[in-house]
Amino acid sequence: MAFSLTDLAAGHVFQPTTFTITAAMARTYRDAVDDQQDAAYAAAGGAVPPVAVAALALGSLLREVTLPPGSLHASESLEFRGPVPEGAEVQCRARLAQRSVRAGWVVSVLETELFFDGRPAVTARATVLSPAEPSAPASGRLGGA
């Protein structure tokens, strides 16, 4: 059963996960974000948009941990280390690097490393704000989680 991100202590290491980015998943993602760069991805060996790899890893993580309703994405750092092709099996390692409480928000910093074919493909560091009280209304000038 999934548990809430806000219940975890700093330093928590998530169970490593593996997911496959099928051609259908990549197409669905590109359609959803209206990505028009098919030629560039084809020239890179049928690569998946690199932000998709990070986004799908987050989706994979959300099968293990839930985000409280109203959670917001405050910042994101991404580093792309190599193209990830459609059909790739991606290994995901993630940890909760920091956790603090400020002004009614739980501030969580998630660090994720994604590997394809044994090599680093994408690293990500996301800061997520979650209401300290789940019923509290979301507020603030921030993008969505």
Next chain:
Amino acid sequence: MSVPAVAALTKQLSQAQIDAYAEASGDHNPIHVDEAFARATELGGTIAHGMLVLAFISEMLTAAFGRAWLESGRLDVRFRAPARPGDTITARASAGKQIDDSLRYQVECVNQTGEVVISGTAQVRT
């Protein structure tokens, strides 16, 4: 050495697109997809996933740098304001400069009123 300009990219957001992104990414946070829930918050309505809007910046840089972006791109951004259904979002890059073997740009997404919804830096090896 001159630094290449990066062409801006403009897209319109819709709730259908946000719903499609939720399905594609597995992120069904109600602040994005549940209008009743979102309306009851201080945000006053649904907002786009930050990673959906960030994808516009990455697409812009894929168009500019192709494989180099996929192999060596770096993004470091803050989500400054919500992007909402109906917004017209422009991703743009400016103030490019060469740093060692990389190009570095200021990047941002702004809405139709000029409000910055994302800002930060992007770097790519040349």
